[in-house]
Amino acid sequence: MIADTDILYASLLGSDIIKKLPRLASVQNQLAKQVLPPIKFLPFQNTEIVKEVTGSVSDEINRADLPLSSAQQFFPFWFTGEDGSRFLLPYEPIININGKNTIIRRNVAKADGLIGSIKERWNQADYEITITGVLVGSILSGSAKDCFPRADFSKLQQYLTSKKQLEVYCEPLQLLGINHIVIEDFSFPFTKGENVQAYEIKAYSDSTYNLLIEKEA
Numbered sequence: 001m002i003a004d005t006d007i008l009y010a011s012l013l014g015s016d017i018i019k020k021l022p023r024l025a026s027v028q029n030q031l032a033k034q035v036l037p038p039i040k041f042l043p044f045q046n047t048e049i050v051k052e053v054t055g056s057v058s059d060e061i062n063r064a065d066l067p068l069s070s071a072q073q074f075f076p077f078w079f080t081g082e083d084g085s086r087f088l089l090p091y092e093p094i095i096n097i098n099g100k101n102t103i104i105r106r107n108v109a110k111a112d113g114l115i116g117s118i119k120e121r122w123n124q125a126d127y128e129i130t131i132t133g134v135l136v137g138s139i140l141s142g143s144a145k146d147c148f149p150r151a152d153f154s155k156l157q158q159y160l161t162s163k164k165q166l167e168v169y170c171e172p173l174q175l176l177g178i179n180h181i182v183i184e185d186f187s188f189p190f191t192k193g194e195n196v197q198a199y200e201i202k203a204y205s206d207s208t209y210n211l212l213i214e215k216e217a
Contacts, residue, residue, distance in 0.1 A: 062140050064195055067091060077131070079159045080167040087155050093133030095172060100125045127205035129173070129181060137195030147195040153188075156199065160186045165206045173205075180206045 067090035070076040075095065079087045102125050105117035135149040135156070159166055165180045173179075181203040191198040 062142070064136050064138055064140050066138075067136070075171050077170040078168065080169065081159075082164075086169075087159065089131075089133055089156075090152055091134055091136060093131050095170060096130040096132075097172065097176065098128040098130075099176075127176060127178060129178075129201075129203045129205065131199075131201040131203070133199055134191070135197045135199065139195055141194050144194075149195065149197060153197060159183075160201065165208075166203075176205075178205045180208070182206045 070078075070088055073092040075092060077089045077093055077095065079089075081087070101122050103122040104120045106120050107117050135152045137147045137149040139147045141147060160183055162183070165182050167179060168181050169179075173181075184202045184204060186199065186201045188197060188199050
């Protein structure tokens with residue numbers, strides 16, 4: 001019986017290859033131990049040192065890319081829990097930061113030649129922060145239990161539904177003096193791909209204030 005891989009070879013390389021199928025099958029079996037995944041029809045060797053295949057070729061092909069570590073991300077983003085635990089968003093998100101000043105303007109009569117309003121008072125408003133990213137399961141296709149990034153989805157949901165300010169760390173936020181945020185709203189839009197779930201988070205910067213004024217003796 002001719003295997004599916006043999007049919008693939010025949011379709012790619014021509015009918016004359018049928019005469020060499022037994023030998024090619026042996027070579028293919030040996031290559032499967034050396035490369036991940038096996039390169040079936042390229043005429044050159046893979047020079048990279050890679051691990052030996054421990055499962056079937058189909059299992060390896062069905063695996064998604066591994067999450068990026070903080071060292072592999074340019075601007076990694078962490079949430080910090082109340083117990084000191086940290087949750088790194090597994091794939092680097094896109095962060096947009098908007099800031100503005102709140103200004104009180106007065107329109108008063110002025111001498112000839114003078115235009116505009118009198119800026120009486122101003123202060124800096126909260127930073128508006130939008131975090132857009134994606135969660136990816138380890139398997140490309142299959143059942144929802146196996147493919148969907150359930151663990152990361154659950155962890156992120158716990159932070160997003162917290163009724164307290166969240167401690168965060170991301171370099172652009174640190175440069176602006178932002179160490180805490182509060183979540184205003186979030187969404188998990190429909191995302192193409194059985195193992196992929198996008199998210200969008202809208203938050204405001206927050207600080208710890210001491211609102212109690214001690215009365216002098």
